[in-house]
Each structure stands twice: as structure tokens, then as C-alpha cells.
Amino acid sequence: MKKFSKQIVASSIFIIVFVSSLLAQPAQTLIDVNIAPEKSDWVYKPNEKAKFNLSVTKNNIPVQNVSVWYEVGPEMMPPLKKENIVLKNGTATIDGGTLKEAGFLRCRVVATYEGKEYAGLATAAFNPEGIRPTTDEPKDFIGFWDEAKAANAKIPMDAKVRLLPERCTEKINVYEVNIQNYKSGTRLFGILCVPKAAGKYPAILRVPGAGVRPYNGDTGNAEKGVITFEIGIHGIPVTMDASVYDNIRTASLDGYQNYNLDDKDRYYYKRVYLGCVRAVDYIFSLPEFDGNNIVVLGGSQGGALSIVTAALDNRIKGLVAFYPALSDVTGYLHNRAGGWPHFFNAANLSFNNSPQKIETSKYYDVVNFARHLKVPGFYSWGYNDVTCPPTSMYAAYNVITAPKTLFLVEETGHWTYPEQWGMAYEFALNILGK
DSSP states (O other), X not given: OHHHHHHHHHHHHHHHHHHHHHTOOOOOOSEEEEEEESSTTOEEOTTOOEEEEEEEEETTEXXXXXXXXXXXXXXXXXXXXXXXXXXXXXXXXXXXXXXXSSEEEEEEEEEEETTEEEEEEEEEEESGGGOOOSOOOOTTHHHHHHHHHHHHHTSOOOOEEEEOGGGOOSSEEEEEEEEEOSSTTOEEEEEEEEESSSSOEEEEEEOOOSSOOOOOOOHHHHTTTOEEEEEOSSSSOSSSOXXXXXXXXXXXXXXXXXXTTTOTTTOHHHHHHHHHHHHHHHHHHOTXXXXXXXXXXXXXXXXXXXXXHHHHOTXXXXXXXXXXXXXXXXXXXXXXXXXXXXXXSTTTHHHHOSHHHHHHHHHHOHHHHHTTOOSOXXXXXXXXXXXSOHHHHHHHHTTOOSOEEEEEOTTOOSOOOHHHHHHHHHHHHHHTTO
């Protein structure tokens, strides 16, 4: 009984840590800088004036005579307007101007209170459904990926499975799995959770956000009767001590998203995209899988990988993508925001602005995969995201012709509320018949 209790506690800790990382809302501060567009839906027409309501509060009471400075301009671009003001009553209305074309106008405010700065921002949308991508699809895009998938399929999967007893529960078994991918000797690692009861089950493939870290596995959905496979992308075990990942993150995998960007055949994400398809191969090899029902799910880099996987693999029945990265990355070359990892913004332009890198980006841009989606998708993001700018995400979303549901939470940045994940899981489990 004591052993079983320890397993439950350990599993609960893993779930809490995993969910907390997904729901990483900004920490509360002593002073709140509250700002929002005047319109309740935050949406304006091109050439319509946008105004922002501002209040600076302490204990929910406006702070008198507080000094602030603000700047307004297209998101991720140099500001068009800057001003210092004193809020006599702790509130103000800021004239943000307008945009002539579809896009997003952002107002950033910094208040100074007792020598410390507190920031807030809000982003007004201008006809977001009218945003079109700046990237284009190479003529051999489909052929390139068909050839890559065919070559990968010839590599033996050579699955190696290790039970993780400390993570198992009364209902599920948890394993660390590694499979061969991309070339002989290269491995893909992940955490597999399988219901113990005899039967056939649908599956969820969880694809990761950016970074280098261990993974705990999606035990929550597995307990509901779903096979879950949560993968890493870097070809390293996913159960090592956290300090190992810290060392790798700052050494060999520092800036991995830029590796070999000048060569479409050697670019880092080629192995990653093919690895997602190989993970689907593995799920289909499981005797417990029902052989049909599978959904892919992720956020940020994982949101991008969800779209990519569903576009590359017609076995996927649906997808969930939160604030997808790698979307319309060439936006900065056209004087507007581009997607993470911001290859062509001011900080990276001198390093990446070459014909070869621009051309390679087209083969990996989420926009060009979104064009080929055939399955239903659930998407969610906010207007205040400075990691994956909404301009870039709408550029991808607007080219999708498959059934799509967008759940907007305008005030959010690169984080989520529990309600967003609740709706996402409901969407995914409904497709899986759960």
C-alpha cells in the first residue's frame, strides 16, 4: 500500500509540474499596469482610430500622480509614438492612432512607483482575418517532403522500451521509449503512457515547445483511456537530471533553431519534422492502439509541430495548436512582425539575411504546411504575445481551408488560462471518441 501511495504522489507531482509549465501566467506584482483597447473585442477597421484605456493601481485602487511613459506602433516594430505623462488620478486614455492595413497595433506602458518600474501592454487588431503571408511555397515543397518521408520510412524503427515503475499508476504503465529516426544511429526519445486494462485505445501525440528539458508524460489523458506519447526533439534521453539539460541548453544546443539554416537538406528541423512522423509510426506499431484515432497536440514550437505533423501525415485525425511558432518568419523582411525564432528581425538580420537562408525557411515555415491541412484543428492564442506575434499566427491560420476553431483570449501573451486547455482537451477527446 505504501509503494502504491508513493506512485500516486510521484505521478501527481509530474502532472502538477507539467501543467504548471503550460499555464505559466505572469506573476502578480505590487503595482498593476492595466491597459486595453477601448473596443471590447479589441478589433478595429483599417484607418479607424484606436484608443487605449490605462489605469495604474495598487490594491485595485488607482495610484495618484504616477509617472508613466508609453510607446505605440505596429507589433514588434519600432514605435511610431512615445510620450511621458503623469496620471493625476491614476488613469488616462491614450490615442494610439491607426493602421492602414490588416495587422496589430501595440501600446506598451511603463509606470514608475517608488523607484521601481512596472510594465503592461495591449494590442489592438486591425482586420486580422485579412492578414496574408509574406512567405511563398516552393514549387517542389510537396516533393521535397515526400522524398524525405520515403527515405525515413526505410530506416528500421528499432524501438527500445524501458518501464518507469515509479511513474506507473494503478491504471497506466509509463515507459521511456527511443526509436531510430532520420538516419541510422540517430534516436528520438519520448515518454509513452499506456492504459493497463486490456483493449484498444486511441492516441494523443504530444509535441514539445522550444527548449531542452526532461519530460514527464501525459498521464492525465492516459488515465482517461488514451495512449499518450510525449516526445523530445533533440535525440537525447528525456529522463536525465535537470542539470544535464541546463548544460546542454547552454552548450551544444544553444541556438539550435538556427543550425544549418542555409541548407534545406541539413537544417535542424528536418530531423525534427521527420521525427514527429516517426513518432506516429511508432504509435501505429503498438498492439494497444486502435489503429485509427490519433490527435497531435502542442504549444509554441509544439503548436508549429502539431500543424506540420498533421500536414505531413494523413493518419492524423485532428490537431491542437496553441500560439504556433515558425509561422511566416519572413514577415520582418516586409516591415512587419515575423514568427519565432525571429530569424530576420533587427537582432538577427545581419546573420541570417542571405538568399539561401530565406529559401530554406520556406520549406519549414508553418504557413506552407497550414495550406495543406485536411483535418479539423483547434487553435488558441492572445493578441499580447511577444514570442509568437499574432500577425505571424494569423498569416498561417488564414490560409487553412480545413475545419478550424480559433479560441481567442485577447489579453494573453505567451501563456494560457486553464479554460483554454480545458477546451482543447474536450476538442481532442471528442475526435478520439472519448
